[in-house]
Amino acid sequence: MKKQYIQCRLITVTAVLAAFYAPYVLAHHPVSAKFDTTQSVTLTGRVTEVDWANPHTHIFMSVEDKSGAVKNWAIELESPIELEWGGWRPDTLAIGAVITVEGPLARNGTGQIWANSIIKEDGNSVFDLPDNILESQLGSRVEGPAPRWPDGHPRLGSEPGQSGYWSVPSQHSLVESGVSVAMDKHGILANIEDAASVAPFQDWARDLYVIRQQNFMKDDPLFLYCIPPGGPRMFQVPYGVQFLEQPIHQRVTVLMGGGNSNWRLIHLDGREQIGQVTGNDNNPLFFGRGLGRWEGDSFVVDSNGFNESFWFSNGGLPHTSQLHLIERFTRVDLNTLQYEVTIDDPGAYTREWKSAWTLLWVANKDLPDHYCQDNRP
Amino acid sequence: MLAPLLAVLGACSQSDESITEQTKSAVTQTTTVTADGPPRLEDGSVNLGPPPGSMGFWTANNGRLVNDPNNYEAARREMNSRVNIEDAPLQPWTLALTNYRQDTFIASEPYTRCKPAGGPRQIMSPYGFEIVQMPEMERVYILTVSNAMSYRTIYMDGREHPAEILRPTYLGHSIGHWEGDTLVIDTVGFSERSWTNRDGLPTTDKLHLTERLTRSSLNDMDYTFTIDDPGAYTAPWTSGFGVEWNADQEVFEYMCQENNISPAAMVGEGRLSIIVP
Known part of the structure; x- marks a missing residue:
């Protein structure tokens, strides 16, 4: 049902051999555990599937190489929880959209890439998050003393009627x-x-x-x-x-x-x-x-x-x-x-x-x- | 034909015995003391947990959604479900899928891969569950012992379901209210990544589940969905089963993933996704 192999042209596959550090590393585990963050490549292809699931979101993309062979790549992103906090949605990227992805490749040689950036055909960037995205949980807050139980000890949770x-x-x-x-x-x-x-x-x-x-x-x-x-x-x-x-x-x-x-x-x-x-x-x-x-x-x-x-x-x-x-x-x-x-x-x-x-x-x-x-x- | 059947049954019983024999007998032991009506909280609503100063939790080890006399699990014919599988109004594709799952000895069962399971399957967790009522928070929680050891939140604060659910989940989005002494739970937002029961009945992301929990005494609770x-x-269809109280016992840690750590062994090399670490 997934992985339609749609032809698309390869624009660039560039290996940057210089030391490279992923600028955004809030993932559950270091990006470097799975991806070689000393190198970065750029791939252009067509979206075949959006897997909006924990622990990490994946976009699948078909990319055609110089010989004309088409390969389906898995693009790894942050958790959908954080992407949703950042205002992104599973339908932000439509199936069939042409995107250009830049990021490090998986160390194990499989067709996986961590997305430092995803740029759509219209030049807009998608799924980027600020470094302090976790703090967006906090929302607006009021100051006050610790709420207490009737017996006097502080509540570890909320006051009645709140959460x-x-x-x-x-x-x-x-x-x-x-x-x-x-x-x-x-x-x-x-x-x-x-x-x-x-x-x-x-x-x-x-x-x-x-x-x-x-x-x-x-x-x-x-x-x-x-x-x-x-x-x-x-x-x-x-x-x-x-x-x-x-x-x-x-x-x-x-x-x-x-x-x-x-x-x-x-x-x-x-x-x-x-x-x-x-x-x-x-x-x-x-x-x-x-x-x-x-x-x-x-x-x-x-x-x-x-x-x-x-x-x-x-x-x-x-x-x-x-x-x-x-x-x-x-x-x-x-x-x-x-x-x-x-x-x-x-x-x-x-x-x-x-x-x-x-x-x-x-x-x-x-x-x-x-x-x-x-x-x- | 019999040998693979026995192999499957053996595998199932093996997984069920990952706790000690001592524990197992403790878990299945139920008190025979009868009480007049269910225990209640201070506000008068039914207490679905242990009365203060005591311990206990629920199991529905025999829970089935449907009965199929031709089921591969002959030993389960006597179970207490209320409808036959022929009466579950399966669409042609879901009937074919259910038959396929049974013909392949539930080999692609998500539950044994430690996927959480909601609705009836949470209530029939082999090692039971506890209902934690937090009236001040206007929440009820269900703590599941087996499977992925997940909790489920039931909002009792009068909210509606979200207008849009971006990310359907195994357990869905549950809101609850009391109808007399019955806790009624309404759930939507299910993913399609788990099975509704051990027989392999499928559901889709269109599932709207209504569950009714009625504790009639200390020891007995009726579950209808x-x-x-x-x-x-x-068409919509209804079934249910009884749930039993395990007095003087309490829920315990059970981590499915503890010894379920080989993606290759779990799904076979051929089915490995490249995104599996």
Whole structure:
């Protein structure tokens, strides 16, 4: 039903061998994980299909080469969520439209290109986004104190009759508090020499972190298999989190705007950390076994029982099944949630260490629908 | 003929046993205590979750949309659906597609590829679901245990569906209201990327689904749905099944993708898309 191979003329295929950096890299994983961003090509062809699906949008385009052979290329773009925030729609590009695409090619040699730009025949650019597109979630906001429950502790969610969620993290990877290193929104270091200062790694963990960095996180199970972001990573990803507080059940449910719209439970009922059903030592979990309590205005969550099948931070910092987390959530005002995590993992680190950042309140909106499985097989 | 049949049944039961035997017996255990009417929230509406101070969640392990006495799954003949597959008003193309899916032993089933599934299929999740009512937020959420471990949002704030849905989803856009003690959920905006049930009944993006959840007692809930999909059926049709309460148990983490990580093994090399990482 798709992939009509419509003939079109090839205008240019230009390889730029000079160092080249994609200017827009907000994708869920580094563009460089899949595409060779040191080179750029320009292709002109005719649109055969628009796949408006998560995690990334794809445009398919037929391009004719010098010999007259027609090849169908996959053009990768940001998630449809972000494209929609930017005002773009699935019918912005019509099937059959002639477009010129510029961007890096897939490292694996398949016919895939990341679109730095898409220009239509009339010269107009489409699907371009500002660098701060994630902040467009925030909308217009009012200032105010943290809303509170009748018992006095701050609400992690909205006041009655309203809605909202937390997003736009101020930091995108675990980095030990007090350490300042330059990195992008995927936690890829600007200077790999900084790796050892990011956290008190054991040697093997530092070496693995460096390998993951040098591979541009291409083995990230979130990217490869839609494995959900467990641990602190769920508070680093682009589409936010929402807390469902149920005092009568002494439970908090964390809904995730990324992954497959997953949920994580935190129990406040004073149970022992023997875990939920199936969360025993023989079956460690992606979200761990979380026990919560209030300490003043801070919601403190103590979790262990993690498996090693996920990456617990952007950037590829390793963890082991010995991981024990203490997370502190403090809503300091209406719009600001402070997140501080203590990492205790004697399997990967030489001592306990902390990392902290803030999340911002997205008022009167619900989490975007995101299913990572959308255009997976 | 029998050998491949058994192979398929074996594969299915294997996937169903990815939790421990201990858990499985716990999940299927239901209390026999009967109560007078359903539990209620402070505002008087029916509580579709556990009464305060207790735990519990729902399973409809036997849920079927239709019965087909000739179905490849002989062991499932006794299930509790209310219509036969002959009575589902399939259009010729959807009848042919359903037969094809059954003839090929549901080999192209999206569910086993960890695709979320909405509507009746969410309610019949093998390991169950919990309904989380948030009256202050005017939302109801359904947390699914199995499959992709997704949540579904049901807006109870009186809003309409969006005038235009740019990106149809597996679970659709749900709005709900109470009719007496019945929660009525109205959903549109479905993608065509999942199957409505294990039998392979197709739906299209024209699907308009109405679901009715009626908890008659602590332990029993009736689930009825109407599929109105002029893209796939010649007329709206209705079915349903009973849902059982699992007292003193709670929903748990289940990550389909945990051991479902080989695109090649899942769909075969020949069907791999170039965009798969």
